Amino acid sequence: MRKSVMPMAALALAGLLVAPTPAAADPGAKPGAYRLDCDGDRPGSTCTVVATGKPRPHHVEEFVTTVRSGDQVWARDTLYSRDGQVRSRPFVLPEQDVTVDVSVTSLPEQRVGTQLRLMAWNLFVGGTINRQETTGENLKQMIDYLNEVDPDIFFVVEGYGSGQKILDGLNAGRPEGDRFTAAQLTTPEDYSVNGDNLWIYTKLKIEKVYPRYADADISSFNLGGARLGLPNGQHVHAFSLWTWHDGPARHDTHDAAVQNVHGLPRTKTDEQILENDYQRRMGMGKAILEKAIPSFIGDDDAPVLMGGDLNALPHQDWTEQFANARGHGGLVLPWPYTKLYTDAGFLDTFRYANPDAGRYPGRTFSPLSGFMATPGRIDYVFARGEDVRVLGSRTDVRRLPRHQDSWLNRPYPFYSDHGSVITDVLIRGKGTGPDRPVVSEEPVDAPGVWPAAPEGVRVPPSELSATATTFKPDIGDPGNAVDGNLLTDYHSYYPEVAPQPHYITVDLGKVRKLSTVRFQPKLRSNMNGTIVEGMVQISADGTTFTDFKQVEWPRLTEPNDVDMNGVSARYVRLRADYGIGGASALAEIIPYEVAS
Numbered sequence: 258m259r260k261s262v263m264p265m266a267a268l269a270l271a272g273l274l275v276a277p278t279p280a281a282a283d284p285g286a287k288p289g290a291y292r293l294d295c296d297g298d299r300p301g302s303t304c305t306v307v308a309t310g311k312p313r314p315h316h317v318e319e320f321v322t323t324v325r326s327g328d329q330v331w332a333r334d335t336l337y338s339r340d341g342q343v344r345s346r347p348f349v350l351p352e353q354d355v356t357v358d359v360s361v362t363s364l365p366e367q368r369v370g371t372q373l374r375l376m377a378w379n380l381f382v383g384g385t386i387n388r389q390e391t392t393g394e395n396l397k398q399m400i401d402y403l404n405e406v407d408p409d410i411f412f413v414v415e416g417y418g419s420g421q422k423i424l425d426g427l428n429a430g431r432p433e434g435d436r437f438t439a440a441q442l443t444t445p446e447d448y449s450v451n452g453d454n455l456w457i458y459t460k461l462k463i464e465k466v467y468p469r470y471a472d473a474d475i476s477s478f479n480l481g482g483a484r485l486g487l488p489n490g491q492h493v494h495a496f497s498l499w500t501w502h503d504g505p506a507r508h509d510t511h512d513a514a515v516q517n518v519h520g521l522p523r524t525k526t527d528e529q530i531l532e533n534d535y536q537r538r539m540g541m542g543k544a545i546l547e548k549a550i551p552s553f554i555g556d557d558d559a560p561v562l563m564g565g566d567l568n569a570l571p572h573q574d575w576t577e578q579f580a581n582a583r584g585h586g587g588l589v590l591p592w593p594y595t596k597l598y599t600d601a602g603f604l605d606t607f608r609y610a611n612p613d614a615g616r617y618p619g620r621t622f623s624p625l626s627g628f629m630a631t632p633g634r635i636d637y638v639f640a641r642g643e644d645v646r647v648l649g650s651r652t653d654v655r656r657l658p659r660h661q662d663s664w665l666n667r668p669y670p671f672y673s674d675h676g677s678v679i680t681d682v683l684i685r686g687k688g689t690g691p692d693r694p695v696v697s698e699e700p701v702d703a704p705g706v707w708p709a710a711p712e713g714v715r716v717p718p719s720e721l722s723a724t725a726t727t728f729k730p731d732i733g734d735p736g737n738a739v740d741g742n743l744l745t746d747y748h749s750y751y752p753e754v755a756p757q758p759h760y761i762t763v764d765l766g767k768v769r770k771l772s773t774v775r776f777q778p779k780l781r782s783n784m785n786g787t788i789v790e791g792m793v794q795i796s797a798d799g800t801t802f803t804d805f806k807q808v809e810w811p812r813l814t815e816p817n818d819v820d821m822n823g824v825s826a827r828y829v830r831l832r833a834d835y836g837i838g839g840a841s842a843l844a845e846i847i848p849y850e851v852a853s
Contacts, residue, residue: 289320289359294344300352305345306334310361312341317369317690319362319646326353329578330612335646335683337369337690346697349616369690370644370683371487375606376408377564377638379499379675382452383419386625386669398660399672400426405657406679410485412497412564412638413456414675416441420456427458435460442481442497444469455481455497455565462486467553474537474544482553482563489687493642494554498565500541504533506570506592507622508782511629514586515780515814518630518707519743527590534594538569542597560642560684563603566675568635571605572596574614582615583701583815584631595637603639606680607698610650616700621676624654625669627784627812627837638678644685649695652676667790667835670812711818713772713849716765723747723846725761735761738843746779748786749833749841758791759841762830763848768797770851771821774829777845778814786842787812790835793819795826802830812837823851 295304306322317337322345324332332348382388384396396419403411404427416423420441427437440463442455447469455477457463465484469477482496509530516523554561572592580587599605611617618632640647654676656666681695718741725735725747733748738761749759778787789810794802805824810817829848833841 289361291359300350302350303347304350305347307344308359310341313363315366316363317366319364321360323358324348325356326351333612335648366689369688370685371489371688372683372691373409375410375562375564375638375680376406376677377412377636378677379414379566381673382415383417395665395672402657402672403427409460410495411458414499414566415454416456417452438463440466440483442477444477447476447478454478457483457495457497459485470549472544474540479541480545480549491686493560493562496563498563500567501537502568504536506533507633511631511782514588514631517586538594542594546597546601560645563639566636569594571608571634573608579614598639603641606638606640606647607650607678609647611698617698619652621652623674624671624676625674627787629782630814636675636678638680640682646683648681648683649697650680651696651698652678708816711773711775711849714852716848716850720766722764723761727755727759738846739763743780743844747843754839757833757835759833760830762828763846765827765848768825768827770823770825771848772851773821773849774819775816775847777816779842779844780814785838786836786840788833788836788841792832794830794832796828799828
């Protein structure tokens, strides 16, 4: 293993370095060598680790590269090569000095292992969007997407009547040897009201489906699994799981982060927020990890793979390391529930593969109702076992490009209200190693806790007024969007919703030369009405408006800044073409003038 502390100024000078000691984690590891390939030597520069070994005939080299600052890990890769050289995924240099660790293990080419693609997903009532989508088109597109991902093991939550349709769709046109089988894990005594919740689909041989487990905390509605045979004669244990949504941890975390960022009074302390995990989830987790899984697998040390919806936030994302990441609001929250899984030896595979939670938040909830301020990663793929190597992981929250022209895309931008988690692993043993491209997450450019104010001079709220074509009297008045108060909102009329587009117009008091207009979505955890498609228009007289810029905004509570390029106008109007739930809402419209 190579361990070298690299001050920022020395990074550009880093050359080929040879490690003096083997990796402690793998007795077969040998000293490695690496160089850093960076586009600069300052924090924020992008680097990759180029690692080299000594290739041997008929062998494959396994490289593990880790970039850390003390105990804080910023990047990690497990890579395989026959020619003795690999390049890690890019990572961004943090403020702290970094240590680069590289180890290499030489494996006989027939004893590398078997690659598996794992996928976990809550299907929102069997792909029916909670039975709101009755044409069947969403389920059809969902199956098309599943075939594109092509998982080897697919952990399903909320199968809810679509189980056989999904199996038939996955196998349509597939050749023998590449077909799926399925096991319905939730048993009838546990879904008389709710539905057939948990399923596993797999291309592997289902050697045994584990019997129902039930006690005071969980039933087969929460956990079920099977022993699956690998092509090389080994086996793995696979479990789908779901734990309860009691305790609005995600909403309370959002509120606390927003309150911290904007200097508002806290409605709950950190301790009160963490109490959410104790309402039901802690008891369920202990039953799953300490009783149910041991009763199924006994002393068998074969790998354990598990996926599902925990309705809980990941403790590894909310450490001091990421307190100032976008959306974290300075919070440090040691979530007890997800820590149970780490303490039981499970890797959170998404965070293992993408250790920088600021650049890779991995939001999975909710592509439908909005992602709020804080990254809502509540869906997981877990893995445990000495023979497991995590190769890469990603989350998906958008329809495939070929489906984005569908009428479904605007109201339902993904096939479910949950994003999916996809992880590639390798199970060490017989086999020639990775045989397909590894999935990877796209980084998010997310510096700082909150976007800085745009350039220019803010127009005082006292000089602004606003009107709208639809609004909820008193609580949703358009004047709330120009009052300078982030806690008051403009909102279109409800419960009856007027068809969009909706219009909200700001009178600037006089003609002004504008640099930027900031449109601040409402900051509440209920994001109904958050505008995602629209047109910014301008006018000199308030009667004739000209289209200025078409906008498409993410389903987030962060502000959206529109560059006005110094245009002169007295009136700025937003045509809201689509907002979440068919409504329109804003906390503030904040115009900035060009500084004189």
